[in-house]
Structure formats: structure tokens, C-alpha cells
Amino acid sequence: MIPENWTKMKLPYFFQQLLGFLAVIIILMTITVVYLVHFGRHTAFGEIERRLFGYAESIVEQNLDSEELDTIHEVLGKQGVSFYVFEEEGRLIYPELPPHLEARVVPEEFQQLENGERLALTTEQEDMLGNPSETAFIYMPYFRQSTEDFAGFITVSAPISQVDRQMSELHGNVFDAFVLSTAVAIIMSIIFAHYQVKRVNRLRKAAHQVAEGEYTIQLEHKGRDEIDYLSKDFNRMVNALKETSEEVARQEERRKTFMQDAAHEMRTPLTTVNGLLEGLEYNVIPEEQKLRSIQLMRKETRRLIRLVNENMDYENIRSNRIILNKNNIPVTEIFEEIKEQLKEMVEDSTNTMTFEAADDLSVYADYDRLKQILVNLIKNAMQFTTDGEIIIRGQRTHTGTRLSVIDTGIGMTEDELRFIWDRYYKADTSRVNTKYGESGLGLAIVQQLIEMHQATIDVDSEPNKGTSFHLDFPFKVSE
Ligand SMILES: Nc1ncnc2c1ncn2[C@@H]1O[C@H](COP(=O)(O)OP(=O)(O)OP(=O)(O)O)[C@@H](O)[C@H]1O
Ligand SMILES: [Mg+2]
Numbered sequence: 001m002i003p004e005n006w007t008k009m010k011l012p013y014f015f016q017q018l019l020g021f022l023a024v025i026i027i028l029m030t031i032t033v034v035y036l037v038h039f040g041r042h043t044a045f046g047e048i049e050r051r052l053f054g055y056a057e058s059i060v061e062q063n064l065d066s067e068e069l070d071t072i073h074e075v076l077g078k079q080g081v082s083f084y085v086f087e088e089e090g091r092l093i094y095p096e097l098p099p100h101l102e103a104r105v106v107p108e109e110f111q112q113l114e115n116g117e118r119l120a121l122t123t124e125q126e127d128m129l130g131n132p133s134e135t136a137f138i139y140m141p142y143f144r145q146s147t148e149d150f151a152g153f154i155t156v157s158a159p160i161s162q163v164d165r166q167m168s169e170l171h172g173n174v175f176d177a178f179v180l181s182t183a184v185a186i187i188m189s190i191i192f193a194h195y196q197v198k199r200v201n202r203l204r205k206a207a208h209q210v211a212e213g214e215y216t217i218q219l220e221h222k223g224r225d226e227i228d229y230l231s232k233d234f235n236r237m238v239n240a241l242k243e244t245s246e247e248v249a250r251q252e253e254r255r256k257t258f259m260q261d262a263a264h265e266m267r268t269p270l271t272t273v274n275g276l277l278e279g280l281e282y283n284v285i286p287e288e289q290k291l292r293s294i295q296l297m298r299k300e301t302r303r304l305i306r307l308v309n310e311n312m313d314y315e316n317i318r319s320n321r322i323i324l325n326k327n328n329i330p331v332t333e334i335f336e337e338i339k340e341q342l343k344e345m346v347e348d349s350t351n352t353m354t355f356e357a358a359d360d361l362s363v364y365a366d367y368d369r370l371k372q373i374l375v376n377l378i379k380n381a382m383q384f385t386t387d388g389e390i391i392i393r394g395q396r397t398h399t400g401t402r403l404s405v406i407d408t409g410i411g412m413t414e415d416e417l418r419f420i421w422d423r424y425y426k427a428d429t430s431r432v433n434t435k436y437g438e439s440g441l442g443l444a445i446v447q448q449l450i451e452m453h454q455a456t457i458d459v460d461s462e463p464n465k466g467t468s469f470h471l472d473f474p475f476k477v478s479e
Pocket of ligand 2: 443
């Protein structure tokens with residue numbers, strides 16, 4: 001429930017939760033109590049004032065008959081209620097006082113009484129023992145029956161010790177309720193805080209495991225609240241991390257393979273060149289063979305240069321160090337140039353090559369880079385096709401121009417297709433070192449260039465049937 005290292009934490013989450021719950025509950029309780037006490041007092045006063053007005057009304061109903069008043073005086077006196085009747089000038093007319101005394105009580109609110117208003121006041125007086133005690137006071141005007149003129153007023157008063165008794169009872173009850181609900185609140189807070197902390201700790205533990213490199217962890221979640229959503233995001237994060245780490249491992253593997261391949265590829269030409277140079281140095285190569293030796297050395301060095309150049313080109317494109325110079329290029333024009341460039345290669349092969357495009361077809365691209373893309377794809381097609389046909393086609397589409405390179409060669413399986421865009425990937429490593437000098441960089445470069453053109457590339461392939469690459473270039477967007 002409480003984390004092991006909680007002592008080191010300033011205020012552990014568990015206690016934060018607990019305090020939060022308690023604070024809310026105690027504030028709510030306090031507001032309720034204050035309200036209840038205030039409301040209780042208010043109603044108790046209201047009640048007592050209503051009662052006093054009731055007495056005053058029944059006094060008026062007796063027509064201020066002094067006998068009747070005596071009886072009422074006696075009855076009310078037993079309940080601690082006293083009343084006085086005044087005439088319109090404010091002179092006391094009941095109870096009667098000895099003739100030498102004249103009581104005249106004119107309250108400040110006399111004017112209001114004259115207007116027929118009733119008044120209720122609470123004053124602090126001293127009881128017989130000199131203790132301060134509150135008294136409820138009401139003033140009620142009465143009127144002449146015939147003319148309805150103001151005829152005087154009655155005051156009725158009662159000590160409100162009764163209210164105090166009621167109030168202290170109420171306080172007692174409220175206090176009990178307060179203690180009880182605080183106890184229940186604490187228990188519930190502990191349970192709830194415990195539950196929340198458990199969920200947070202589950203996440204913590206999982207995060208810890210992920211930090212240790214365990215990417216298989218998945219948290220359960222029901223999508224109910226923020227912690228559930230956090231768990232969901234956590235799972236997504238773990239999956240992403242897993243993919244990244246797998247990708248890194250794959251890249252690393254590929255890099256190792258490339259280093260081996262590159263070393264292998266470089267060693268063969270370098271050994272050849274070295275051998276030939278040695279032969280020349282010690283003059284063991286017959287005169288008529290010398291020219292051929294030199295040609296062979298040049299061919300091998302060209303291969304090395306190509307390997308280095310392709311790597312550099314790939315890096316440059318990848319790090320956005322090249323700028324495209326896009327134009328509307330007539331497709332037939334670029335096809336003609338490629339045809340010319342690859343003529344020898346086609347003649348040396350057993351394949352046929354056909355170009356198909358309408359005369360007015362154009363494509364919005366960088367001339368040199370588009371040629372690079374197409375030459376790469378066509379060379380691949382030639383490389384993996386024997387006694388077959390290679391078609392290079394241009395078509396207008398709704399969104400732009402589609403260029404396709406179609407061959408009837410060895411094709412690829414779905415597994416192979418997944419990786420062909422990866423750097424240094426060669427479907428069949430045993431085919432390394434063919435006459436075209438594979439480095440596994442061709443398609444990786446093509447893909448980068450296609451991306452830079454905001455174009456797309458698709459591939460369909462079937463083993464032993466052939467492969468088609470389709471490039472879709474969008475129309476020029478006017479700026
Ligand atoms: N038309 C195709 N038919 C069959 N397989 C292909 C075709 N094009 C590409 N591939 C496969 O995809 C792999 C990657 O091609 P990519 O052009 O990137 O490299 P490469 O041709 O081996 O080397 P590079 O082009 O750098 O000299 C190839 O080795 C091959 O296995
Ligand atoms: Mg290639």
C-alpha cells in the first residue's frame with residue numbers, strides 16, 4: 001500500500017490523496033454544520049416570535065377587558081411570558097401601576113407601530129441574578145374597532161432560554177454526526193487512496209520494467225478515467241519503443257552486413273588491382289597483356305568509386321542536402337535519353353526493352369533525379385530478368401503522371417518485398433557481385449528521391465513471373 005521508499009518522499013501520493021479527500025469532506029461538513037446551526041437558531045426565533053404574536057392577538061381579542069387580562073397574565077406568567085398594554089400616547093394601561101407611577105414607554109419604532117407595523121426584537125437583559133440573558137420582544141399595534149384608528153400597542157416578551165436549550169441539543173446532535181461522518185470519511189478515504197496509489201504503483205512498476213528493456217509489458221485498462229487513459233498511452237509508448245528498438249537492431253544488423261559486404265566487395269577488386277600492380281612492378285606481365293591489365297584495373301577502380309559515390313549520394317539525399325529543380329519534362333524526351341544510355345547494356349543482355357508513352361505526356365520532376373530513378377529501376381529489371389521483356393510506360397492519370405517499369409524476371413516473394421527499400425538490402429545475398437555491382441542502395445535512393453518529389457512508388461511482384469514498379473508523380477501545384 002505504501003511505497004517502500006516513502007520516507008524519502010516529501011509527501012507521498014497516498015497522503016496527498018488522503019489529505020485531499022479529508023479536506024473536501026471536512027470543509028463540506030463545516031459548511032453544513034454552520035448552516036444547520038444558523039438555520040436552527042433562525043427557525044427557533046421565528047417560532048417563538050410567532051407564539052408571542054399569537055398571545056398578543058388573543059389579548060386584543062379579549063377587548064382589553066381587565067379581568068380577562070388578569071387571567072391571561074396569570075397563565076402566561078407561569079410560562080415566563082409577560083405582556084404590557086399601552087395606549088396611543090405610549091402610556092402603560094396594563095398591568096395597572098400604583099397611581100403615583102406613570103410608565104411611559106415609547107420605543108424608537110413608535111412611528112412604525114402607528115403605521116400598523118408589527119415589530120419583533122431580541123434584546124439582552126439581565127435576569128434576576130444579574131446574568132445576561134436574551135429576551136424575545138414583540139410589539140403589536142391595536143386599533144379602535146369602530147374607526148380603525150391606532151389605539152395603542154401591546155408588548156409581549158419571553159426569555160429565550162428555551163431556544164438555547166434547543167440549540168445546545170442541536171449542537172450535540174450535529175457534533176455526534178460530525179464525529180461519525182469524519183470517522184466514516186477517514187475510512188473511505190483510506191480505502192480510496194489505497195486503491196488509487198495501487199494503480200499508480202502498478203504503472204510505476206511497469207515503467208521501471210520498460211526502463212530495464214522489457215518491451216513486452218502491457219497494462220490492463222478499462223477506459224474509465226485518466227489513469228486508464230494513461231495506461232493506454234503507456235501501452236502505446238511501449239509498443240512504439242519496441243518497434244524502435246527492433247528497428248535499431250535491424251539497422252545495426254544491416255550495417256554489420258553492409259560492412260562485411262563492402263569489405264568483401266572492396267577486397268576482390270583491390271586484390272585484383274594489387275596483383276596486377278605487383279605483376280607490373282616485377283615485369284612479369286607480358287607486353288601484349290599489359291593494356292588488358294590496365295583496363296581491368298580501371299574497371300575495378302570504377303566499381304569501387306561507384307560504391308563510394310552511391311553511399312555518399314544516399315547520405316546527401318537523406319540529410320536533405322540536395323535541391324530539386326522541378327520542371328514539366330516531356331516523357332518521350334527522357335525516355336529517348338535513357339534508351340541511348342542503356343543501349344549497350346540491352347544489347348549485351350538477352351532481354352528486350354520497350355518504351356511506351358504518348359507524345360504530349362509530361363511529368364513534373366527534376367530531370368537528372370528522374371533519370372536516376374528510372375535508370376535504377378531499369379537496371380534492376382535487367383539484372384533480375386533473363387530472356388524476358390522490360391517495358392517502360394508513361395500514362396496520364398487523374399492526379400498526374402504514372403511511370404511504370406515492368407519486367408518478366410525472377411520476381412520477389414512477399415517477405416522479400418517488405419525489405420527492398422531498406423539500405424544495403426539484397427534479397428539474395430549469394431548474388432552479390434554480379435556484373436552490375438550490387439550494393440543494395442539503389443531502391444533506398446529511389447525511395448528517398450520519390451519522397452522528395454511528393455510522388456509515390458508501388459510495387460507488384462510475383463516470383464518467377466515478374467515485377468512492376470509504378471511511380472505516381474502529381475501535377476505541378478501552382479504556387
Ligand atoms: N525488378 C526486380 N526483380 C526482382 N528483384 C528485384 C527487382 N528490383 C529489386 N529487386 C530486389 O531488391 C533488392 C534491392 O534492390 P536495390 O536496387 O536496392 O539493390 P541492388 O540492385 O541489389 O544494388 P544497387 O542497385 O545498389 O546496385 C535487390 O537486390 C533484389 O533482390
Ligand atoms: Mg539496383
